[in-house]
Amino acid sequence: MQATVRVAHEPVDLDGIALPDGARVALMLGAAHRDPTAYPDADRFDITRDRTGPDHLAFSSGIHYCLGAPFARLEDEIALRALATCLTRPVPPHRRRDGGATPCPASRRSR
Numbered sequence: 575m576q577a578t579v580r581v582a583h584e585p586v587d588l589d590g591i592a593l594p595d596g597a598r599v600a601l602m603l604g605a606a607h608r609d610p611t612a613y614p615d616a617d618r619f620d621i622t623r624d625r626t627g628p629d630h631l632a633f634s635s636g637i638h639y640c641l642g643a644p645f646a647r648l649e650d651e652i653a654l655r656a657l658a659t660c661l662t663r664p665v666p667p668h669r670r671r672d673g674g675a676t677p678c679p680a681s682r683r684s685r
């Protein structure tokens with residue numbers, strides 16, 4: 575999700591900007607993740623990244639934080655484990671349950 579919207583329910587000062595009651599604010603989550611002062615070298619995939627900085631906003635923040643976040647994290651963990659396993663420990667053809675027809679579970683097509 576690249577962006578979301580919030581509506582001010584009362585006048586509020588947002589970092590020096592006065593928002594009146596009812597103001598709509600577009601929050602550019604994708605752009606925030608490219609803020610180099612908060613997330614250095616954001617385009618580099620690095621699972622060993624130092625996690626002492628601010629938390630990411632992929633699941634948003636606050637009262638509308640993604641309800642499916644634990645489920646999505648579980649799905650990601652399963653998918654990344656399967657990918658890492660087949661990339662680092664390819665199963666020899668004679669030990670595959672399908673007799674070697676598919677090189678990796680991740681590449682299996684639905685039948």
Ligand code: HEM
Pocket residue numbers: 575578579631632633634635637638639640641642643645646
């Ligand atoms: C990688 C996968 C996912 C991402 C990146 C994601 C991201 C988000 C984000 C950014 C929001 C907040 C929207 C906002 O603040 O306006 C959100 C809300 C929500 N997400 Fe997800 N989501 C993911 C997967 C899921 C899944 C798998 C489910 C359900 C099984 C789910 C259910 C919801 C629900 C119900 C909300 C609304 C929460 C609320 O408004 O209180 N999401 N999600």
